[in-house]
Amino acid sequence: MLTYVELIELRDKLINNEIGIELAKERCWKDFKEGQRSWHTKDWKERRLKFIKEKCQICSSTETLTLQHLSHPKKYNEYLREITRTYTNHYINSNSEIDKSPYRNHILDNYEYVPIPLCPNCMNKNPGERVRKIPKYRCADCKHEFEEAIYRSAIELISIFFKDEDAYEVRDKCFVSNDKWKNKHNLSNIKYWFQRNIAKNKDAESIEKKAFILYLNDNIKYLSFEDTITACKKCASNYDLYKMELCPKCKEHYKGIQYPTCIQCLPEEKRKAVEEKIEFGKQWREMEKRLGID
Numbered sequence: 017m018l019t020y021v022e023l024i025e026l027r028d029k030l031i032n033n034e035i036g037i038e039l040a041k042e043r044c045w046k047d048f049k050e051g052q053r054s055w056h057t058k059d060w061k062e063r064r065l066k067f068i069k070e071k072c073q074i075c076s077s078t079e080t081l082t083l084q085h086l087s088h089p090k091k092y093n094e095y096l097r098e099i100t101r102t103y104t105n106h107y108i109n110s111n112s113e114i115d116k117s118p119y120r121n122h123i124l125d126n127y128e129y130v131p132i133p134l135c136p137n138c139m140n141k142n143p144g145e146r147v148r149k150i151p152k153y154r155c156a157d158c159k160h161e162f163e164e165a166i167y168r169s170a171i172e173l174i175s176i177f178f179k180d181e182d183a184y185e186v187r188d189k190c191f192v193s194n195d196k197w198k199n200k201h202n203l204s205n206i207k208y209w210f211q212r213n214i215a216k217n218k219d220a221e222s223i224e225k226k227a228f229i230l231y232l233n234d235n236i237k238y239l240s241f242e243d244t245i246t247a248c249k250k251c252a253s254n255y256d257l258y259k260m261e262l263c264p265k266c267k268e269h270y271k272g273i274q275y276p277t278c279i280q281c282l283p284e285e286k287r288k289a290v291e292e293k294i295e296f297g298k299q300w301r302e303m304e305k306r307l308g309i310d
């Protein structure tokens with residue numbers, strides 16, 4: 017696990033092209049075990065001591081203080097997906113036409129086509145299938161009864177799609193991916209993933225680099241303790257700390273984002289009432305509601 021300072025160094029080297037993305041990842045993740053967190057390192061413990069305050073920033077208690085993060089770093093893969101999506105949208109916006117023959121081959125190679133039955137008389141979809149009666153099908157639209165439905169071939173569907181991507185005929189998710197996911201796609205879905213793949217391969221390195229820099233920034237911010245508050249054990253377990261912010265009045269204590277100020281900054285009467293009856297958890301929230309502190 018890299019220390020705070022080492023992470024900053026690594027990020028800056030990556031930004032200045034002094035190190036490649038692969039090596040950067042290797043350095044960052046070597047000795048990185050699943051479940052091992054920054055709070056196990058000596059560096060973290062030492063730096064933490066400098067940031068933890070003398071009392072709880074919510075209720076002023078001094079009992080069992082902990083430093084609580086108000087935000088957590090995202091996973092690298094989340095950033096990778098986000099950046100890939102941005103690149104894909106950009107690519108699609110400037111390349112709305114697709115190369116027909118690679119797209120067609122991509123479908124035939126990577127998907128199993130499960131055609132939907134059509135009425136041979138009016139070509140409507142999904143004629144009613146009857147278990148006991150003969151003939152097997154009855155079309156709900158034209159009332160035609162028949163034994164054998166007809167099917168469009170994949171090639172036929174694809175050429176309809178090339179003429180009109182929103183055509184009624186091509187909306188069904190009748191293509192099943194050959195991979196382990198067995199995703200059901202229609203031709204528009206396939207087009208999206210096909211273009212996404214082109215966009216991704218075209219700029220693989222910059223996508224990874226951008227995502228990794230965001231990931232490093234997140235971890236640096238986490239280790240910087242910028243976004244932390246000191247909370248006592250009770251407050252830490254009774255509050256949803258992600259919904260806390262610094263009280264605008266005293267700029268010292270924290271308050272729930274739905275309240276105008278912290279407890280300490282309430283008008284005398286209300287504060288006393290709150291402090292006398294203070295009980296965390298459910299009762300506490302109810303009382304605040306009753307007192308109309310909102």
Ligand SMILES: [Zn+2]
Nearest residue numbers: 072075248251
């Ligand atoms: Zn507290």
Ligand SMILES: [Zn+2]
Nearest residue numbers: 135138155158
């Ligand atoms: Zn029909």
Ligand SMILES: [Zn+2]
Nearest residue numbers: 263266278281
């Ligand atoms: Zn306050």
